[in-house]
Amino acid sequence: MNDTHTVPEKYITHRVTGEKGRAAKIAFPETEAAIADYLKQAAAQKQSVITVGASTGLTGATFPQTGEWLLSLEHYRNILALDEETLTLHVQSGVTLAEIQDYLEPTPYFYAPDPGSKQATIGGTAATNAGGMRAVKYGVTRENIRSMVVFLADGSKLAVGSLNNKDSSGYDLKDLFIGSEGTLGVITELGLKLRPKPAAKVSVVIGFEQLDDLAPVVYQILGSSLQPAALEFFDREAIRYAERFLAEDFLEIEGECFLLLTLDGSDEESVAQQLTQLSDASAKMKKQSFQPLREEQAQRIWRLRGAIGAGIEHVTQQEPLDVVVPINQITATIKRLRVVCLQSNLRAVFFGHAGDGNIHICLLREGLPQEEWEERLAVVLHQIYQEVAKRGGLPSAEHGIGLLKKPYFKEAIDPVKLQVMRQLKQALDPQNRLNPGKIFDITDK
Amino acid sequence: MNDTHTVPEKYITHRVTGEKGRAAKIAFPETEAAIADYLKQAAAQKQSVITVGASTGLTGATFPQTGEWLLSLEHYRNILALDEETLTLHVQSGVTLAEIQDYLEPTPYFYAPDPGSKQATIGGTAATNAGGMRAVKYGVTRENIRSMVVFLADGSKLAVGSLNNKDSSGYDLKDLFIGSEGTLGVITELGLKLRPKPAAKVSVVIGFEQLDDLAPVVYQILGSSLQPAALEFFDREAIRYAERFLAEDFLEIEGECFLLLTLDGSDEESVAQQLTQLSDASAKMKKQSFQPLREEQAQRIWRLRGAIGAGIEHVTQQEPLDVVVPINQITATIKRLRVVCLQSNLRAVFFGHAGDGNIHICLLREGLPQEEWEERLAVVLHQIYQEVAKRGGLPSAEHGIGLLKKPYFKEAIDPVKLQVMRQLKQALDPQNRLNPGKIFDITDK
Incomplete structure (x- = not known):
């Protein structure tokens, strides 16, 4: 028992x-x-x-x-x-x-x-x-x-x-x-x-004036023989939430938006080689800064990167999104979604996993009264998920659909695919008793 | 139409x-x-x-x-x-x-x-x-x-x-x-x-006196930071079928069984480093030979490796198996299966993908009359698949189950898993009209 x-x-x-x-x-x-x-x-x-x-x-x-x-x-x-x-x-x-x-x-x-x-x-x-x-x-x-x-x-x-x-x-x-x-x-x-x-690794921050300069660099890295173990992007605004939250400083470095990447390998020499390869490639990049990090710096910068979400949550209620688009759509998507958020009068912070096309958008409630927050949120979420679907993207890269994204998932998904999911659910759980009503409804509601 | x-x-x-x-x-x-x-x-x-x-x-x-x-x-x-x-x-x-x-x-x-x-x-x-x-x-x-x-x-x-x-x-x-x-x-x-x-690669042959010496080397390589792009094993007997079929010679090299592996990377230097790492590690190996291959040699040896199956098929009817076991079971499995084949009076050639635990066994008909061939085959297949299942292995690594392995798959599979497979099949193809009777039967036969 x-x-x-x-x-x-x-x-x-x-x-x-x-x-x-x-x-x-x-x-x-x-x-x-x-x-x-x-x-x-x-x-x-x-x-x-x-x-x-x-x-x-x-x-x-x-x-x-x-x-x-x-x-x-x-x-x-x-x-x-x-x-x-x-x-x-x-x-x-x-x-x-x-x-x-x-x-x-x-x-x-x-x-x-x-x-x-x-x-x-x-x-x-x-x-x-x-x-x-x-x-x-x-x-x-x-x-x-x-x-x-x-x-x-x-x-x-x-x-x-x-x-x-x-x-x-x-x-x-x-x-x-x-x-x-x-x-x-x-x-x-x-x-x-x-x-x-991996026996060795090094992290590098590359700073750019604008998003349009960052994207080609991501494609260049992914299309090369370099295999970064992480390839993150964020802007000054995002990292500031983490700086305040952890009371630690980012770098004294030029740029408005940044790539943070880690190269790892089986020994120091192979990592040094990768760094040279990246640095050579970066000579042709439209960048403002290129800074390999010392070990203690790297730890701090990764701590800051990891604390962006918590830093935001610390100061305001937020709705955290984890949309994903094919890697070649990432800049166009972010630029479009920034406009969508602006037009909806909702502040939003963008950062995420550039190497995966996985964009985190934190929609900020700040001072908004409950009703207004919910109304604006409903409008902007609908638009965001539509824009993502239009570009071949998906509502969730890593958090799942659960309850919150269920209506948007239903809008985005091919009805044949939804039907197949229902058939599989019915085959394995014919009484619909395991976590019912999550991801999708077993009948159309 | x-x-x-x-x-x-x-x-x-x-x-x-x-x-x-x-x-x-x-x-x-x-x-x-x-x-x-x-x-x-x-x-x-x-x-x-x-x-x-x-x-x-x-x-x-x-x-x-x-x-x-x-x-x-x-x-x-x-x-x-x-x-x-x-x-x-x-x-x-x-x-x-x-x-x-x-x-x-x-x-x-x-x-x-x-x-x-x-x-x-x-x-x-x-x-x-x-x-x-x-x-x-x-x-x-x-x-x-x-x-x-x-x-x-x-x-x-x-x-x-x-x-x-x-x-x-x-x-x-x-x-x-x-x-x-x-x-x-x-x-x-x-x-x-x-x-x-990959911008560069090198292949290496390592010769061993016996299978027992080969296995620890495979584990050592897989547990290290080396990531071979291929890691194959075969013995003299297997490679001879390919030599005769292609009329090309293997190497003048000591050993009875062999590892053939390829290291690849983003440039010559990183591959040279990997080769040094492998060679250093090999100093402690119980091996008979260690030979990096020149490009034209590598092409010939890979051609020979690829022709083992065809070389066998050229001289006799055969039953080609593609069993797989967890990587730590590979030597024990091969040794046991050799005994099983010997006891059944069926000649068998063993080779395969050492890095994956994927063993190819070619059971040779040679001069056997149809009835005897089928009888011996039925006995030996039953035993082989039992031995594989006992070690946590699977009947098929890469060919599939189809029709030939269906009875053995049914013996090896957990009845709950078979039941779930049937439920999924019934959900997606309720009339059982897509390739019916392959992999498993929809009802117990």
Whole structure:
């Protein structure tokens, strides 16, 4: 039997809007048997179940709207085994990214995905297919999970993926569950792909007068043999939020918008070579500054880059977007979206993962009264997602659709694709009991 | 309307067993409208449809058993566009790998997957999630397809994947269709991921007295910061088939079994560095020889490696297997499978992709009468697939399951996983009309 508890406030509060929801109960199982048992009870009583991790999600994907049963995996959090022969770390899904980083610190290996919140559970990052800073070289969460254990709606246990490096043996079920936001199954265990830590790295900041000068440089880098481990962009305004929040200074450097990139490699010499290659290429760039960073500088600048979102959240309520466009559309999209925001009278801060076409837009509430904020937001979100779709982009690169982006996802998606998603959901969860009403509705509402 | 034809012999002949099947008709559509039309006709008349490419598959996946309608995409073969901004090559699915290689030859880009048969259509390699020599660094077909157009059983058109580098926007349908061997939909168009060609590379042969000495070297290389673009193994016996077939000599070099690997990089210097790193590491290896190859030597040795399968097929009927095990199981598996083959009185040649744990076993018929061949084969296959499953391996790394491996796949697979596969098949193809009876049966037979 599971311990069920009255539901603490945190689990029924919408992380972004502050709205209050309703959950019938919550369990914190510590064994597979307890997980299966809870799911079977829910099935028997025709109750819906929402799987919960660290509640760091930004889309309301675990927000209970209708008295669902919550299944928290926060106590299902053992690091099970480090397999150095296949370079796999086996963990239960309630382990956090920070715990994984700490565990791997003294080893020669690292787990590549690096989403913003280190307090997120690994299970949550699998459910949303989280991205982060290093995706440009090492891929998103999807590419770094070898295997998973998943519990289905009826409580049965399924192993997907494997430790094999190639697989042409039946349907790829693993990738169907990754990114499905708890609507198809409960991810309880993961085999994570590890990589040898790069022996050397260097970070560089390149400053530009304007966005139009930055884009060609991004294309040039991505089209070259350089493989930056991170390739971020931000402007002065964005970094100022982080400076104030952390009380640390950015660089004394010319430029209005910036690329921050890291080159890594197997030894100092190969990194030095890459830096020379980048510096040679940059001779032809329309740039204002080019500054390789000393180690302590690099740490500070990356700290600042990582704190932009928190810095904004510290001073105002905000709506954080994570749209993505094909890499060749990034400048045109940002320029257009800036105009859209201006016309809607909403202040917005832009930054993101230039190497992935992944643009973060923080829409700022600042002093706006609730009603006006909601009205302006509705107008501007509709326009932003339309502009993104028009350019072949997607509403979410790494946060997921959840609840907040559901209406915009429905507008953007090909109706045939939505129909196929519904058919798959119905095949695996015929009673629509796993996280119902998230990503899409099973019938047209 | 489609041109339908009486069905040429080639399409009803099993490529591996020589068996004759039966197909009602075949069409070679050249437009999307014709593809949709053919599928709609088949739906209206409740007929099953098998999608056919270049018929180079090794598992009987396109073999018509019961008078199905064949849908050949061999005439749907335009290269549509090279998009240098997103590094994507858009092609119709009937284009062959050879044609893609030729097209990209004068460009600075390459398409990484390199399966054995260059006459395979790109659509066929997507349907089987084909692997090949360069998977150890660049991934298999799955990792190199950005987007696809798929036609469903009812003739409706679906776009999956996109040119975006990140995607947390709904279920991952693209990866469900890749590797589904034509049982879920008809892949008609693909957006292929291109990469800048490495500016420099070098190949090295390392000779060992015995398999036990080779394995630790593979682990050492994979656990280091070296990232070989290929890491193959074979023994003297295997390479002799290729030598006789091509009338070319291998090297004058000590050793009974060999690693053949390629190091590539952005310039000569970085490749030279990698070679030094490998050579330093090799000082501690229990090896008999270590030979970096001059360019013309490398070409010859890779030609020989690529011709092992053809060299065997040239002298005897064979059953080609493509099992895969976790990388740390490779030596133990090969040693055990050698014993299994010996005990069954079937000669077998072993070689494969050491970096992927992907073992090719060619079981040789040689002079055996049909009945004896089939009997011994049935016994040995059963044992081989059992041994592989016991070690966490899979029946197919890159050829697919098709018809030939179906009974062994059924034995190896978790019944819950098989049930989920059936549910998905039923969701997308409720009348079981797309390549029915391949990979698995929709009901227990």
